[in-house]
Amino acid sequence: MLLDREEPLEILVVDDRQDNLDDxxxxxxxxxQPVHCVDSGAEALEYLAQGHVGLVLLDVQMPRMDGFEVARRMRADPHTRFTPIIFVSGMAQTDEILGQGYGAGAMDFIAKPVQPAMLLxxxxxxxxxxxxxxxLRRMSLQLERERAFNASILDNTAxxxxxxxxxxxIRFANPAITRMLGCQEGELTGSELLSWVDVPGHLQWQESSFYEHWRRREHLRLHDANLHTxxxxxxxxxxSCSPLPDDAHGMILLALDMSRVRDLHHxxxxxxxxxxxxxxxxxxGFLQELQASISRHQRTGQKAALLYLDLDGFKHINDTLGHERGDQVLRQVSVQLKACLRPYDRLARIGGDEFTVILDSLSDPAEAASVAQKLIQQVVSEGAGEGGQPGLGVSIGIACLPTDGSSVEDLLRAADTAMYAAKRGGRRQYRFYETDLCPQN
Structure with a gap:
């Protein structure tokens, strides 16, 4: 059952003891998020069939049907095959028990009594x-529907x-292709096909794949072509191009507009x-952009810098104010950081409270230092504590391309090392990886 995006995912708690369910x-x-509790494996499987559940917290030791059996049945059902399962059990987590649990399909194993922060x-x-x-599944299904729709158009020659x-x-063009190319009625007739097809260079008709396939009486299908309007x-x-009977001395070409499908792919x-x-x-996405920056340097000699940012004081916010407040802070910091950068600089969040910035077209490492200082000042000024809470800060490590590395791994390692040096130096500051060659704050 496919859910609408607005309908929240439910948490299903399964335990045979009412006091555990209440807790x-x-x-x-x-x-x-909505929470639903049941006290048996049979009830859990029945409720899961409705398709609302996004996570199952499952006790192991239950009468009639234990948690392992519930997990195995879930994994055997196409509707619940990928629903995450966390076993919550008072059993000793021996290798045998863990192996049995993970083998049944669990994603995690938490011992009772649970630690609230870890569980949440x-x-x-x-x-x-x-x-x-x-x-992702919803968008993939939408893509499949678009493909099926386009296939039905082909079947009906629309x-x-x-x-x-x-x-x-071109001897004949139907209204659909005329509209597709923005032409007037009859304008395509008599023109050369290759003048409308995106082909490399100045390809002659007898050299084209259309002519070669027609001459061999073979079908030609191009799934990723472009037509000029x-x-x-x-x-x-x-x-899709197919030869006509011999006496017709030609071929029929079908063109299916793939604009919506490509948009979905994008x-x-x-x-x-x-x-x-x-x-x-x-x-x-960050790794792709960093590799692209390295490739540009290899082609053009263009220098670049990688900034590795780690928030100072964020753990305290998470521990004292909760993860929801932590998420809000991460979103705010993202906006603050972006405001300090040029439109073509690439800002990424690569995990937790860690961010990276790729700066291209640098003439001097001092430019990277200037950007780093702006980022530090922005986070400090905008992230000051409220209600007596300590404020945020950011420590930044800087690695320069090509002096500090010419591969993704080397640059990441250098920037990470420099970031930890900034933290050891007192936090809320930046450090270059090679301090003897690059300017420092």
Missing amino acids: MQELLEAIE HKVRALLEHEQYRRD EGILVVGDDGR RGGGVVPVAL QLEALAITDALTGLLNRR
Whole structure:
């Protein structure tokens, strides 16, 4: 069952003791997500069939059906195969018990009595992961629906249709292809096919794959092609070309507009490299951008710098004010950091309270130092404590390309080392990796 994005995921608690259910219900109020409690494995499986559950907290020792059996049945059911399971049990966590639990499909094992902070942190993390997985699945299903829709158009010949002669000139164009290319009625007729297809260089008709496949009486399918519009734009299309009977001396070409499908692909790609909490690049997106910066340097000699940022005082906020307040602080800091950077600088959150900045087109390391100082001042001034709480700060390590490394691993290691040097030096400051070569604060 596919959920709407607005419907919150539920936490299902399964335990045969009512006092444990009551305690867990009270503890999970901090999550602000719906919680449903049942006292048997059979009831759990029945409730899971409704499709609302995003996480299961499952006791192991229960009469009639223990937690291991519930987990195995969940993993055997396509609707609950990927639903996260945390075993919460008073059993000794021996290698045998842990092996049995993880083998049954658990993602984690927590001993009773539970530590509230640890449990709440893991519940939040798994719920976020499950929501992210469902969002990806929803978008993938939407993409599949678009593909099926486009396939149905092909079946009903509602796509763009061109008839092309063996000389490469268009003999017929239906209204769909005319609209697709922004042409007037009859404008395509008589023109050369290759003048509308995006092909490399000045390819002659007899050298084209269209002509070669027609000559061999073979079908040609191009799933990632582009057609030029009359106004100078480009339309992404899937092309299918088939030879007509011999006496027709030509071929029929079907063009399917793939604009919406490509847009969905781009959305999926963007989702995969975006941090869900802040909207910045995530670690995967950051690594891609850093590799791209290294490649630009290899081509052009363009210098760059990597800034590795770690928040000072953030752990205290998380421990005293809670993870929800911590998430709010991370979002605020993201906005503050972005305000100090140029539009083409790349800011990422790579995990926890760690951020990175890639600065390209640098003429001198002092430029990186200037940016780092602005970031430190911004976080200190905007993140001052409220109600007697200590304020935030940020420690920054700087690695320069190419002096401190020419690979992703080397630059990350250098910037991380410099960041820890800044923390050891008193926090709320920056350090270059090679202090004997680069300027310091």
